[in-house]
Amino acid sequence: MADQGLRIAGLHASVEGNEILKGIDLAVERGKVHALMGPNGSGKSTLAFSLAGHPHYDVTAGTATLDGEDLLALAPDKRARAGLFLSFQYPAAIPGVKVPNFLYAARQAVRPGELTPAKFRALLLEKMDVLGMDPSFLGRYLNDGFSGGEKKRLEMLQMAVLAPKYAILDETDSGLDVDALQDVGDTIQALRASEEGNATGFLIITHYPRILQHITPDVVHVMIDGRIVKTGGPDLAQRIEREGYDALREETGALA
Amino acid sequence: MPSLLLTPQERDVALDAFQTTRTGREKPSQFWKIDLESLVPNASAGGAAGEVAIESASPRAIACDLATAARDHAALFARAFRQAIEPQHKFAHLALANARLGAFIYVPADCAIDEPIVVRYRAADGESIFPYTVVLAERGARATIIERLELGAGTFACGVAEVVTEEGSDVTYASAQFAPQDARVLFTRVARPGRDARVAWASAELGAALSVSDLTITILQPGVDAKIATLFFPTGSQHVDVVSNVDHRTGDATSETLVKSAAAGRGQGRYLGNIRIAAHAQHSDASLRDDALLLSKTAHIDSVPALEIAANDVKAYHGATVGALDDESIFYMTTRGIEREAAERMIALGFFEPAIDRFPTEALREELRAALQAKVTS
Numbered sequence: 317m318a319d320q321g322l323r324i325a326g327l328h329a330s331v332e333g334n335e336i337l338k339g340i341d342l343a344v345e346r347g348k349v350h351a352l353m354g355p356n357g358s359g360k361s362t363l364a365f366s367l368a369g370h371p372h373y374d375v376t377a378g379t380a381t382l383d384g385e386d387l388l389a390l391a392p393d394k395r396a397r398a399g400l401f402l403s404f405q406y407p408a409a410i411p412g413v414k415v416p417n418f419l420y421a422a423r424q425a426v427r428p429g430e431l432t433p434a435k436f437r438a439l440l441l442e443k444m445d446v447l448g449m450d451p452s453f454l455g456r457y458l459n460d461g462f463s464g465g466e467k468k469r470l471e472m473l474q475m476a477v478l479a480p481k482y483a484i485l486d487e488t489d490s491g492l493d494v495d496a497l498q499d500v501g502d503t504i505q506a507l508r509a510s511e512e513g514n515a516t517g518f519l520i521i522t523h524y525p526r527i528l529q530h531i532t533p534d535v536v537h538v539m540i541d542g543r544i545v546k547t548g549g550p551d552l553a554q555r556i557e558r559e560g561y562d563a564l565r566e567e568t569g570a571l572a
Numbered sequence: 573m574p575s576l577l578l579t580p581q582e583r584d585v586a587l588d589a590f591q592t593t594r595t596g597r598e599k600p601s602q603f604w605k606i607d608l609e610s611l612v613p614n615a616s617a618g619g620a621a622g623e624v625a626i627e628s629a630s631p632r633a634i635a636c637d638l639a640t641a642a643r644d645h646a647a648l649f650a651r652a653f654r655q656a657i658e659p660q661h662k663f664a665h666l667a668l669a670n671a672r673l674g675a676f677i678y679v680p681a682d683c684a685i686d687e688p689i690v691v692r693y694r695a696a697d698g699e700s701i702f703p704y705t706v707v708l709a710e711r712g713a714r715a716t717i718i719e720r721l722e723l724g725a726g727t728f729a730c731g732v733a734e735v736v737t738e739e740g741s742d743v744t745y746a747s748a749q750f751a752p753q754d755a756r757v758l759f760t761r762v763a764r765p766g767r768d769a770r771v772a773w774a775s776a777e778l779g780a781a782l783s784v785s786d787l788t789i790t791i792l793q794p795g796v797d798a799k800i801a802t803l804f805f806p807t808g809s810q811h812v813d814v815v816s817n818v819d820h821r822t823g824d825a826t827s828e829t830l831v832k833s834a835a836a837g838r839g840q841g842r843y844l845g846n847i848r849i850a851a852h853a854q855h856s857d858a859s860l861r862d863d864a865l866l867l868s869k870t871a872h873i874d875s876v877p878a879l880e881i882a883a884n885d886v887k888a889y890h891g892a893t894v895g896a897l898d899d900e901s902i903f904y905m906t907t908r909g910i911e912r913e914a915a916e917r918m919i920a921l922g923f924f925e926p927a928i929d930r931f932p933t934e935a936l937r938e939e940l941r942a943a944l945q946a947k948v949t950s
Binding site: 371391393397401402404409410425 | 898899900901903904905906907908909910911912914915918919921922923924925926
């Protein structure tokens with residue numbers, strides 16, 4: 317169907333009155349991996365937060381739909397229940413809330429009544445194993461006292477457990493070592509290749525092309541100063557690795 | 573009705589001390605309008621009988637009412653009774669003057685009791701009771717005591733718990749108060765641990781129109797490991813007034829105070845956390861953690877930590893926060909599909925969890941969670 321996908325058109329967004337996104341057009345299909353690259357401050361995280369519904373980000377123009385549903389009209393929890401997932405660059409620590417209790421509440425919210433607690437626990441342990449997470453994570457409070465790498469793994473665990481229709485990964489690769497990157501890549505690949513109709517579509521926001529050695533994107537976009545200035549295949553990421561963003565900036569006439 | 577524990581002469585002295593002792597909470601507050609002096613009904617009337625029920629599964633321990641303790645175990649009882657409370661405990665004087673309802677727990681040397689000893693005080697509607705609990709734990713003894721109040725409507729309860737322990741013992745004393753909305757509950761709980769002893773207070777003030785709680789540990793011996801955990805949550809028009817005192821009068825001892833409070837509706841809370849380290853109490857290690865959560869614009873919590881440190885070779889940590897629920901945390905949870913109200917509830921309950929964790933028995937912890945959940949939801 318024509319309206320399938322995570323479709324963003326003419327999106328403008330501001331933070332505290334400053335326009336950050338200046339007209340974004342993007343469409344992610346299920347089962348496809350889009351990489352969104354760009355230098356610091358180009359607006360990548362603003363796009364992620366705007367789509368997830370962060371209250372500090374004002375969408376001033378444009379549309380965003382998820383399989384035809386108007387995302388921007390929904391509260392953040394309803395966006396998640398519609399099938400959107402955001403992996404945070406800096407997830408909040410919530411003392412006193414145990415990891416499995418939180419994950420079960422999230423799973424029940426997104427897919428009500430589908431799993432008994434026992435089956436849920438089995439699923440959790442299976443996904444944790446893929447991510448190389450020790451079962452002791454289950455006794456810990458949500459992100460409380462977690463290292464940067466542990467937080468990222470927990471974000472990936474949540475994504476694996478919720479199996480969203482579309483996932484936005486906001487710099488999930490930053491601060492991860494090679495082994496962790498491989499585990500993240502495996503988790504993405506498993507969701508991307510889920511059986512027909514259940515596959516996840518990805519928008520992977522990254523500063524460095526490094527993660528793309530572990531997961532090959534279908535499409536690469538480059539964002540500079542709130543606009544997508546170039547879209548291409550995996551070779552675009554390689555070019556950025558060689559030449560940096562400045563060459564693209566000159567070529568496309570984007571504002572420095 | 574059992575007779576009063578004090579002689580008429582002793583009682584006059586106690587009542588006089590009650591009248592003349594200051595509460596120590598005279599500091600003016602922008603919002604706190606209650607005069608603690610004004611709330612005591614019939615201070616001289618001696619109180620109704622009330623009831624006490626004691627559950628103890630240990631054949632070696634003594635767990636009995638006050639009359640039995642004074643009659644059959646007078647020598648043991650005298651080793652703890654009035655041995656921990658001090659003159660500045662104003663409301664303890666009142667409870668003492670009217671003491672006839674109460675419990676005595678004696679745990680002999682090297683006796684370890686796994687199953688908590690439960691002391692229940694009951695009062696019928698409108699009654700005033702003055703429950704007095706005395707605990708004596710000998711060398712190497714270990715026990716957990718849970719004190720419960722089962723109060724009728726409009727009751728007034730002014731009580732004391734005294735815990736006196738000997739070398740190497742380990743006593744946890746937990747109290748959880750879910751009194752009716754129009755009750756008034758004032759408790760003074762004082763511990764005097766022995767050398768190398770561990771002693772812990774855990775208290776939850778969740779019910780009553782007015783709840784006044786004074787938790788004290790007086791450290792007179794080295795090697796003590798003293799712990800205080802308290803949580804309170806005034807909602808509706810409840811007032812809660814909590815004071816904790818850890819008095820390091822001897823060095824080489826550790827204390828840890830943890831306070832978690834929230835207020836909603838027009839609930840008002842006041843917390844005063846005193847840590848004193850005497851000049852000669854070197855190598856003391858004291859920490860005080862005090863977090864308050866404000867869940868409505870009309871709720872108040874006034875939190876006043878007070879560290880008085882006269883020694884120069886000590887460790888003292890103090891951390892305090894007062895704030896609303898964190899917007900970023902709420903947003904994070906809602907992006908996982910959890911509704912905003914549910915997210916707020918989970919965060920607020922999680923906030924209390926480190927203090928809940930200090931209470932004995934999973935049943936009691938679950939009861940606390942359920943009561944807190946009901947308060948967050950209301």
